[in-house]
Amino acid sequence: MEYVKLDIKKQKKIALVAHDNMKKRLLKWIKANKDILKQHVLYGTGTTAGLIEDHIGLKVEAFKSGPMGGDQQLGAKISEGDIDLMIFFWDPLEAQPHDPDVKALLRIAVLYDIPVANNQATADFILTSPFMNKEYKRHIIDQNNLMNERKEYFLNI
Numbered sequence: 001m002e003y004v005k006l007d008i009k010k011q012k013k014i015a016l017v018a019h020d021n022m023k024k025r026l027l028k029w030i031k032a033n034k035d036i037l038k039q040h041v042l043y044g045t046g047t048t049a050g051l052i053e054d055h056i057g058l059k060v061e062a063f064k065s066g067p068m069g070g071d072q073q074l075g076a077k078i079s080e081g082d083i084d085l086m087i088f089f090w091d092p093l094e095a096q097p098h099d100p101d102v103k104a105l106l107r108i109a110v111l112y113d114i115p116v117a118n119n120q121a122t123a124d125f126i127l128t129s130p131f132m133n134k135e136y137k138r139h140i141i142d143q144n145n146l147m148n149e150r151k152e153y154f155l156n157i
Contacts, residue, residue, distance in 0.1 A: 002145045005137040008084040008114075012132065015074055015083045016044040016052060016060065019091035023048060026089040029120055031056050036127055043083060045070035071101035075108040085115040087123045113138040 014037065018026035030037060030052055038058055043049070046065030053060050063077075064070040077083045086109055096102060109116045117123035126132070 002142040003139040004142045005139055006081060008136040008138055010133065010135055012040040012084040013082060014040050014042055015077075015086040015088070016042060016048060017066065017074070017086065018048050018089040019094065019096060021091045021094055022089035023051060025120065026087070027051055027055055029089070029123060030058070033127055034058065036132070043074070043077065045074060066101065067096075071105045075105045078108050078112050078114060083114060085126060087117045087126070089120070090118045111141070113140050
């Protein structure tokens with residue numbers, strides 16, 4: 001499989017997401033890291049984005065709530081190259097009605113090679129990485145090459 005390199009610029013486009021039971025923890029983490037996060041462009045799903053703006057004062061471009069389509073909106077932005085990394089404080093102890101959407105979102109994040117933190121420790125590691133302050137090249141599957149390979153396969157059946 002062939003890959004293409006896409007740039008992640010110095011100023012990152014960061015998605016901030018949290019399940020309901022994790023929203024307070026995410027807000028506390030964002031507050032502690034406000035000085036770093038305010039240097040980047042922030043996105044968030046529904047309630048989380050509103051809470052960040054109201055309680056911390058950071059500007060966040062809001063999508064719909066996760067269960068109302070926000071996870072799919074975020075996934076679309078990742079596939080379009082408009083999100084560089086995602087901080088998703090995920091609740092591993094609570095089943096979510098939109099679990100298939102969350103799984104699809106995580107799949108897209110891996111497919112498009114963006115860093116993803118699903119807990120505070122990983123978020124801390126990402127935020128303190130030297131790559132947060134410089135450009136980075138991510139590697140995604142060369143879609144044109146993949147489609148040509150698939151067409152060749154099906155034409156030879």
